Structures are given as C-alpha cells and as structure tokens.
Amino acid sequence: MTTKRILSCMQPTSHLHLGNYLGALKNWVKLQDEGGECFYGVVDLHAITQPYDNDTLAEATREIAAAYIAGGVDPEKSALFVQSAIPGHSQLMWLLATMTQMGKLERMTQFKDKAGKHKERAGLGLFAYPVLMAADILLYKATHVPVGDDQKQHLELARDVAATFNTRYNRNFFIQPEPVIMGDATRVMSLRDGTQKMSKSAESDMSRINLTDDADMIAKKIRKAKTDPEPLPETFKELEERPEALNLVTIYAALADKKKERVLREFAGKQFSEFKPALVDIAVEHLAPITQRMNELLKDKAEIDRILQSGAEQAREVADPVIEETMDIMGFWR
Numbered sequence: 001m002t003t004k005r006i007l008s009c010m011q012p013t014s015h016l017h018l019g020n021y022l023g024a025l026k027n028w029v030k031l032q033d034e035g036g037e038c039f040y041g042v043v044d045l046h047a048i049t050q051p052y053d054n055d056t057l058a059e060a061t062r063e064i065a066a067a068y069i070a071g072g073v074d075p076e077k078s079a080l081f082v083q084s085a086i087p088g089h090s091q092l093m094w095l096l097a098t099m100t101q102m103g104k105l106e107r108m109t110q111f112k113d114k115a116g117k118h119k120e121r122a123g124l125g126l127f128a129y130p131v132l133m134a135a136d137i138l139l140y141k142a143t144h145v146p147v148g149d150d151q152k153q154h155l156e157l158a159r160d161v162a163a164t165f166n167t168r169y170n171r172n173f174f175i176q177p178e179p180v181i182m183g184d185a186t187r188v189m190s191l192r193d194g195t196q197k198m199s200k201s202a203e204s205d206m207s208r209i210n211l212t213d214d215a216d217m218i219a220k221k222i223r224k225a226k227t228d229p230e231p232l233p234e235t236f237k238e239l240e241e242r243p244e245a246l247n248l249v250t251i252y253a254a255l256a257d258k259k260k261e262r263v264l265r266e267f268a269g270k271q272f273s274e275f276k277p278a279l280v281d282i283a284v285e286h287l288a289p290i291t292q293r294m295n296e297l298l299k300d301k302a303e304i305d306r307i308l309q310s311g312a313e314q315a316r317e318v319a320d321p322v323i324e325e326t327m328d329i330m331g332f333w334r
C-alpha cells in the first residue's frame with residue numbers, strides 16, 4: 001500500500017475563524033490521524049500578492065501556525081512549515097511558470113475577483129498566484145490536497161501543469177494531485193447572511209467566530225446571529241430554504257460530529273431561543289480549549305519557531321531533491 005501524501009496550506013492574512021476550523025483544519029487533523037504523511041504550510045509568499053503589513057507578517061505567520069497546533073495538527077506527526085523558508089517553492093514556481101499558458105491564468109475566477117476592474121494594474125504575483133500554488137503541491141509530490149470549493153480551479157491548474165511537464169519531458173515525474181473536497185456538509189456561512197461564506201474579510205466581526213474569541217464573545221455572536229421566526233423543522237428538506245437556520249444546524253452538527261438529520265431529530269419543533277443556547281454550549285466547549293492553547297503558544301514564540309524550524313527541515317528533505325531532479329530533467333548545467 002502506498003501512503004497518501006497530503007499537503008494543504010493557508011495564508012497568514014488574518015485571524016482564523018470557525019469556518020477555517022470546521023471546513024479545513026478539522027479535516028487536516030483527521031487525515032493526519034488516519035496515518036497520511038502530512039505537510040501543512042503557512043503560505044506567506046501568497047499573502048504578499050495583496051497589500052499587507054510587513055511589520056506584522058511574521059507575527060501573523062506564527063499565529064496561523066499556533067492555530068494549526070491548537071486545532072490538533074501534531075508537529076510530531078505532520079510537517080508544519082512556512083513557505084518562504086523553503087526556497088524550492090519560488091524556484092519551482094519559475095520553472096513551472098515557463099510552461100503555464102497565460103490564457104489559463106486569465107480564466108482563474110479568483111484572479112478576476114481580486115484584480116477587480118483594473119486588471120492591467122494587478123501585480124504579476126497576483127496573476128501568477130496559481131502557479132505558486134501548483135509549485136507548493138508538486139514540490140512535495142502530494143497525492144491528496146484538501147481544498148475548499150473556491151480552490152478547486154487552482155488545483156485543476158496544478159494537475160494540468162504536472163501533466164504538461166510530464167508530457168514535455170516525456171516521463172512520469174510529477175504526480176497529479178487529487179482534491180480532497182471537504183464536503184459542503186461543513187460549509188460554514190456568515191452569521192449575518194446565510195448565503196455568504198463566513199470570511200475573514202467580511203467587514204462585520206459579528207459575522208464570524210474567530211478562533212481567538214473568548215466564551216463571552218462566542219455567546220454574544222451566536223445570540224445575535226440572524227435567524228428566522230420559525231421553529232426548527234423536522235426534515236432537512238425544509239431547512240434548505242432557510243439559509244441562516246441551515247447554517248446554525250450545520251455548525252452544531254459539525255461541532256457535535258453528528259449528521260444534520262440527527263440534530264434536527266433532537267431539535268425539531270424547538271425555537272431558536274432554545275437551540276441557540278445549546279449551540280453556544282457546544283461551541284464554547286469545543287473552541288475554548290483551542291483558544292486557550294493558542295494563547296499559550298502565542299506567549300511562547302520560541303516554541304513556535306522551534307516547531308517551524310523543524311518542520312522546514314522535514315519539508316526541505318523532500319523538496320530539495322525534487323528541485324534537483326526537476327533541474328536535471330530540464331537539462332540545466334549543474
């Protein structure tokens with residue numbers, strides 16, 4: 001049996017929230033505990049493709065690493081690394097950029113969204129973002145990449161670039177990674193608008209539960225979360241038309257590790273005045289230890305740095321030979 005090699009990353013752009021935890025981190029931990037060989041990165045080179053603060057980048061990077069660990073990523077089992085600490089990411093990106101068509105990059109919906117109206121003013125880095133992401137993945141010959149829906153197109157590009165390389169140099173060198181789509185089941189939406197994803201960039205902080213929120217704040221945000229006047233229905237079908245209600249049930253189910261149908265069986269006919277306190281309890285029960293561990297870690301920067309150093313060493317052990325072999329295959333003088 002060949003083991004799965006799993007790779008996934010997040011950008012150190014701001015605090016993580018419940019959506020990142022339930023939609024991504026929790027699955028990373030599951031994959032780790034199922035025995036996969038896991039590489040989890042903090043992609044700071046991606047973070048600088050949009051305006052950022054150079055005074056806080058390093059701290060934001062540590063904070064994401066602390067969130068990974070507090071959320072259950074075990075540095076003894078998984079390699080936890082910072083992208084910029086492994087030169088191979090930038091090196092491979094350049095090599096792959098030479099075999100990526102601009103037309104394909106132009107079709108990336110995330111680029112179109114982020115570049116906005118003035119595409120000609122967008123930086124080359126933003127345009128090439130998916131090539132760097134392809135490099136992140138191919139550099140480790142990852143077989144499985146957990147991503148959210150919004151990253152599927154980028155992963156498809158990575159598969160495409162791998163195939164282009166293999167065809168061009170006539171060998172089966174890069175692995176085409178499989179997406180691990182982490183279920184719509186845990187798509188966490190905004191607490192203010194059940195049709196929008198919970199996001200770190202939404203202007204209202206009341207729309208999300210941050211992993212740094214304390215119990216009082218969590219309770220307040222859930223109490224104020226938008227709902228509708230109906231009691232909870234008996235069937236899932238009836239929930240589908242009620243985005244805010246669906247979202248709260250989804251969050252409850254994900255935290256309790258239960259099926260949504262089962263949560264409905266427990267709460268059918270009950271009002272939100274009864275459901276919300278139950279949701280507060282379970283949210284606080286789950287998140288309080290994470291928040292606490294994160295705050296402890298953040299007080300001990302040296303410990304985080306030690307973990308990231310050791311993760312970088314593990315990452316380089318895999319990445320360096322891949323870069324060397326890629327350059328050999330491409331025919332460089334060495």
Ligand code: TRP
Binds near residue numbers: 008132146
């Ligand atoms: N683009 C991803 C995001 O914004 C982050 C990312 C960068 C990533 N490199 C990756 C995710 C490689 C998975 C694998 O969410």
